[in-house]
Amino acid sequence: RKEVEQDPGPFNVPEGATVAFNCTYSNSASQSFFWYRQDCRKEPKLLMSVYSSGNEDGRFTAQLNRASQYISLLIRDSKLSDSATYLCVVKYNNNDMRFGAGTRLTVKP
């Protein structure tokens, strides 16, 4: 079983749609959690951190359930520019960060 598992995707949605990505992690020692975004043929970039209380950044909402070892990302009012691969990331105490395989999103006009 992979340490970080994500919805396989791809997700193809129309502009304005709401889309949700799920992620589970297997190691309960995971310390911190993040979503990164990777555009095609580009490097990953931090999208947002994920806090236990849930957190929002504009159209993006992240949730964490430590008991279920589950992380989610919700994107509201999708834009064409949201098309990318979304990577779920967990960080351990020794500072190594484990990435999921990513979920590809395509937003269509």
Added chain:
Amino acid sequence: ETGVTQSPTHLIKTRGQQVTLRCSSQSGHNTVSWYQQALGQGPQFIFQYYREEENGRGNFPPRFSGLQFPNYSSELNVNALELDDSALYLCASSLGLATTGELFFGEGSRLTVL
């Protein structure tokens, strides 16, 4: 741009050869992490260097080795190349031990092993 530069951007090697990849971290960053990203997969942690010492390693064999220099730039060396080593190698820099979770990635070195 992140300010993290990697070289070379592309290279082709044959099985059994050795390769050295280079990374210059963002100004002021003292930590460098290396990742391997195979096609269609997420980045896989190879190791991290903090102030010139290895500070954590993923599940990669000893033929993957690295160095960090006093100016915090870094090298990734891979010996006895195998076909499965073909991938994008990403370097990421951070200030300290990335407690905020923000890694600044370079654009990567794409290695093809024939």
